[in-house]
Amino acid sequence: MTWLTWRQFRAQAITAAAALAAFAILLAAVEPSLSGVYHSSGFASCHGAVCTGLASTFINDLSGGGIAGVPVTPYMIVYFLSIVVILIAPAIIGVFWGAPLIARELEAGTFRLIWNQSVTRTRWLTVKLVLIGAAAMAVTEAFSLLQAWWAAPIGKAVGFGGGASIFGETRFGVFVFPTHGITPLGYAAFGFTLGVAAGLLVRRAIPAMAITLAIFAAAQLITPLIRPDLFPTSQTVTTIAAAGANVSLKANPKLAFSVTAVPGHPGAWIISSDGVNAAGQPVRTMPAACEATVSRAFGSHRGTASGPGSTALNNCVASHGIRVAESYQPASHYWPLQLSETGLYLALALALAGCCFWRLNRRRS
Amino acid sequence: MTAVIETEGLGKRYRNLWALAGCTLSIPAGHVVGLVGPNGAGKTTLINLATGMLVPSAGTIEVLGGRPAAGSAQLARVGYLAQDAPLYAGLRVADHLRLGAHLNPGWDAELAHRRIGRLGLDHRQKAGTLSGGQRAQLALSLAVAKRPELLILDEPVASLDPLARREFLQDLMETVAEQQVSVVLSSHLISDMERACDYVIVLVDSRVRLAGPVDDLLATHHLLSGPRRDPASLPDGVEVISASHTDVQSTLLVRTSGPVLDPAWTVSEVGLEDLVLAYMKQAAGSTRRHDHRHLEVRK
Numbered sequence: 215m216t217w218l219t220w221r222q223f224r225a226q227a228i229t230a231a232a233a234l235a236a237f238a239i240l241l242a243a244v245e246p247s248l249s250g251v252y253h254s255s256g257f258a259s260c261h262g263a264v265c266t267g268l269a270s271t272f273i274n275d276l277s278g279g280g281i282a283g284v285p286v287t288p289y290m291i292v293y294f295l296s297i298v299v300i301l302i303a304p305a306i307i308g309v310f311w312g313a314p315l316i317a318r319e320l321e322a323g324t325f326r327l328i329w330n331q332s333v334t335r336t337r338w339l340t341v342k343l344v345l346i347g348a349a350a351m352a353v354t355e356a357f358s359l360l361q362a363w364w365a366a367p368i369g370k371a372v373g374f375g376g377g378a379s380i381f382g383e384t385r386f387g388v389f390v391f392p393t394h395g396i397t398p399l400g401y402a403a404f405g406f407t408l409g410v411a412a413g414l415l416v417r418r419a420i421p422a423m424a425i426t427l428a429i430f431a432a433a434q435l436i437t438p439l440i441r442p443d444l445f446p447t448s449q450t451v452t453t454i455a456a457a458g459a460n461v462s463l464k465a466n467p468k469l470a471f472s473v474t475a476v477p478g479h480p481g482a483w484i485i486s487s488d489g490v491n492a493a494g495q496p497v498r499t500m501p502a503a504c505e506a507t508v509s510r511a512f513g514s515h516r517g518t519a520s521g522p523g524s525t526a527l528n529n530c531v532a533s534h535g536i537r538v539a540e541s542y543q544p545a546s547h548y549w550p551l552q553l554s555e556t557g558l559y560l561a562l563a564l565a566l567a568g569c570c571f572w573r574l575n576r577r578r579s
Numbered sequence: 580m581t582a583v584i585e586t587e588g589l590g591k592r593y594r595n596l597w598a599l600a601g602c603t604l605s606i607p608a609g610h611v612v613g614l615v616g617p618n619g620a621g622k623t624t625l626i627n628l629a630t631g632m633l634v635p636s637a638g639t640i641e642v643l644g645g646r647p648a649a650g651s652a653q654l655a656r657v658g659y660l661a662q663d664a665p666l667y668a669g670l671r672v673a674d675h676l677r678l679g680a681h682l683n684p685g686w687d688a689e690l691a692h693r694r695i696g697r698l699g700l701d702h703r704q705k706a707g708t709l710s711g712g713q714r715a716q717l718a719l720s721l722a723v724a725k726r727p728e729l730l731i732l733d734e735p736v737a738s739l740d741p742l743a744r745r746e747f748l749q750d751l752m753e754t755v756a757e758q759q760v761s762v763v764l765s766s767h768l769i770s771d772m773e774r775a776c777d778y779v780i781v782l783v784d785s786r787v788r789l790a791g792p793v794d795d796l797l798a799t800h801h802l803l804s805g806p807r808r809d810p811a812s813l814p815d816g817v818e819v820i821s822a823s824h825t826d827v828q829s830t831l832l833v834r835t836s837g838p839v840l841d842p843a844w845t846v847s848e849v850g851l852e853d854l855v856l857a858y859m860k861q862a863a864g865s866t867r868r869h870d871h872r873h874l875e876v877r878k
Contacts, residue, residue: 331682
């Protein structure tokens with residue numbers, strides 16, 4: 215079975231290897247100049263407090279000086295493309311490796327040939343799922359590791375708070391989180407088995423490909439919404455004064471806070487921040503007594519409070535006993551979250567594989 | 580003599596349509612059995628059930644005493660050549676032989692290579708570029724080289740031209756003689772079956788209308804022609820299968836174990852094709868009252 219699996223998979227394996235090689239060559243070609251900017255900005259060799267400023271310098275150097283007046287640099291293009299490749303690789307694998315795996319056998323009638331050799335259908339599918347599934351995970355993870363190697367200085371700069379524009383996402387970011395660490399393994403396994411299951415249920419390769427793509431895209435869109443809850447969040451309640459510069463008030467028109475960092479938890483992923491009263495109950499309206507300061511703080515347009523008026527507003531809101539309740543994932547939750555998300559997708563992949571085995575042996579032909 | 584295929588009240592339903600219903604039959608070992616019947620009789624469905632490509636909706640089926648496709652051991656005992664001889668179009672002839680060798684513990688590599696050599700197939704040629712006859716031969720080689728006890732062929736020659744058809748059947752006959760394998764082959768081409776089979780089963784409307792060794796069937800059926808008369812006037816032990824009358828003459832196909840002695844009749848031999856057609860026609864007449872809706876299963 216191993217030989218046959220390889221023989222039927224050979225062309226796809228070569229395509230994947232070629233894509234991976236092209237990806238590596240592209241990144242390797244840009245790497246020396248990226249490294250040059252990294253060193254010339256001074257960020258590579260910084261120590262201590264100066265790093266925050268140098269991180270911004272480095273990111274600005276990467277983002278500035280676009281070609282022919284277009285505010286886009288090769289670094290931005292490669293960074294964007296490399297993230298996109300890792301995001302869509304599991305979908306491509308599901309569509310081109312997964313969906314035709316059984317569907318093509320059903321379409322061509324070759325299932326009658328192969329299911330009548332001295333090998334049970336269960337074993338036939340097990341070998342295919344394990345070998346090609348492993349290849350899918352390995353290829354996707356290889357894309358991810360190559361990108362992580364290439365973008366390591368950028369990640370470091372973002373960690374120092376220097377992130378901006380396209381390089382603005384922390385490692386909890388919507389695009390960065392699912393393309394780094396171990397999550398690509400889960401997505402690859404899910405994408406592949408999703409394709410296989412769709413092919414077996416629909417029995418035709420092309421519709422199965424479309425279904426695979428649609429479901430995978432939906433899963434990718436839904437996941438950021440459930441990601442904060444994949445691991446228990448940490449909560450903290452601080453006074454507005456203690457939060458200091460990390461908190462700014464919003465009144466549009468309700469009372470809301472914008473929190474950029476959790477004191478004592480650098481690199482935390484802030485999920486929500488709400489005003490609460492002394493009893494811990496949420497407060498969503500501006501105290502009436504502070505309305506006067508609101509108009510001073512925001513002027514005609516009500517956005518995030520800034521300038522001298524904002525201090526008065528902060529003081530006014532604080533004087534009414536309103537504090538900031540923050541819900542966040544501390545940096546230490548990065549790997550538990552990675553494990554949860556990867557585990558979720560691996561579990562889905564296993565469920566889909568189980569569905570395939572059940573279907574294969576129940577309703578034959 | 581044990582049965583290679585034994586069914587009891589076997590049925591297969593697709594939603595509310597029965598492709599096969601209440602089929603009870605026993606196919607003996609050691610024969611080349613021709614399974615004939617009109618389209619929609621349930622031949623392909625029966626074969627799909629026997630190879631485990633389908634699971635029954637009703638009744639039971641045993642193949643060589645086991646449940647079809649129950650495990651690798653059972654799979655190894657049955658060779659199956661599906662309709663239209665499916666092969667991997669992108670794989671070479673040699674790849675198909677390697678596939679067979681890898682997936683069958685009882686693979687007879689020597690036999691496979693001898694057959695491919697005899698057929699003159701190029702090992703490097705892709706299966707998708709083979710002619711229909713070559714495809715059928717390669718597929719048969721795969722089914723035979725796993726050294727099964729029972730070989731099941733579903734309409735193996737239906738898509739072949741007359742020459743390829745003759746060559747295929749010739750090759751099949753030689754293989755059967757060499758390998759001592761039981762064969763069940765379905766066809767609606769009775770003339771081909773006459774050449775290849777020594778046992779025939781006529782399946783109409785899921786029911787066995789006629790079953791037996793070809794020689795016995797031909798010896799007990801006679802075509803009678805003579806002056807017009809009522810078929811009911813024939814003696815006991817003579818069963819009329821079909822009758823046609825003109826104003827003055829009657830022609831009867833009868834089944835009888837003894838000789839026909841009445842000098843009013845001219846007795847002549849009947850060919851297998853006429854015999855089988857007579858049974859199909861008889862069955863069609865008798866079952867028209869049933870409101871069965873049938874499906875022709877091609878896949």
